[in-house]
Amino acid sequence: MQPTVPIDVDEESGIWRTDGLPMVYLPRHFLVNNHLAVEAALGREAYRDILRAATAKSAIEWCEAQVRGKGLDPEATFRHYFQRLSQRGWGQFSIDMLDTVGRRGSISLRNSIFALEAGQQPGQRVCYMFEGFVTGAFSFLLGIADPTAVACEETYCACDGQHDHCRFDFEAKL
Ligand SMILES: [Zn+2]
Numbered sequence: 444m445q446p447t448v449p450i451d452v453d454e455e456s457g458i459w460r461t462d463g464l465p466m467v468y469l470p471r472h473f474l475v476n477n478h479l480a481v482e483a484a485l486g487r488e489a490y491r492d493i494l495r496a497a498t499a500k501s502a503i504e505w506c507e508a509q510v511r512g513k514g515l516d517p518e519a520t521f522r523h524y525f526q527r528l529s530q531r532g533w534g535q536f537s538i539d540m541l542d543t544v545g546r547r548g549s550i551s552l553r554n555s556i557f558a559l560e561a562g563q564q565p566g567q568r569v570c571y572m573f574e575g576f577v578t579g580a581f582s583f584l585l586g587i588a589d590p591t592a593v594a595c596e597e598t599y600c601a602c603d604g605q606h607d608h609c610r611f612d613f614e615a616k617l
Contacts, residue, residue, distance in 0.1 A: 448530040461531075462512060464505070471532075475560040478572065487571075495575035499590035502579025518543065521584040525550065528576070532556070534609075546585060546615035550577060553608045558601040568600040570609050577613050585615055592616050 451460045459466045482490045506520045515523060518541070525536040534555035541548040557570045574595040582590040595613035599606050 446530065448527060461527075462509070464508065466531075471556050471560065475557060478557070491571050491574070494572050495578065496591075498572060498575030499579030499582070502576050503583050503590065506580060506583040517584045517586070521580050524576075524580045533573075534558075534570075543584065548581065548613055550611045550613075551608050552611065553601070555601060555609050558609060561602040563604050564602045565604045567602055568597045568609075569602050570597050570600055573597070573609075573611060577611050581613055581615065587615060 448461055450466070452458070453460070459468060485493070502524065506517075506524055509515055509520050509523060510517075513520075513523075521541075522538060525538060529535045535553040537551045537553075539549045539551050552570065552573065555570045555573070557572065561567065561569045574597060575590075577595040578590045578593040581593045581595070582588075585593075587593065593613055593615050595611055598610045598612050600609045601607060
């Protein structure tokens with residue numbers, strides 16, 4: 444099967460783009476090795492906080508660009524975000540529950556790049572990078588300016604030896 448996400452390569456510059464956004468195509472082990480090196484240097488909790496802020500910012504920018512480019516409404520944009528992540532090889536995200544009135548939801552993830560690289564690690568949850576993806580996209584959906592107002596945790600991980608997928612639960616704290 445070929446990619447289901449559109450990829451345009453600029454003949455002159457060699458830059459890859461999807462939906463007008465410059466992209467980088469790289470080996471999974473390259474991304475995960477860099478990730479693990481920073482985690483080892485900073486400690487998981489410090490790195491997790493930094494990542495959460497940075498990835499939430501990127502998720503919000505991505506969603507805002509989609510609204511401008513495609514005219515999607517906020518919920519369609521939220522769903523499109525996880526569809527595009529899935530199409531780009533991060534893993535297969537499914538939005539299992541989305542309650543915009545109760546301001547909470549649940550997402551499952553199969554074949555997460557981090558879980559696949561980690562193998563079996565009983566008791567571990569290694570996909571915390573995605574927590575900021577979720578807090579950013581959900582704060583965008585709810586129109587909350589500050590993504591730290593959304594809590595998200597990887598509740599369990601496919602690497603833990605107990606589950607065949609990862610799960611993320613999230614909730615706006617306001
Ligand atoms: Zn996981």
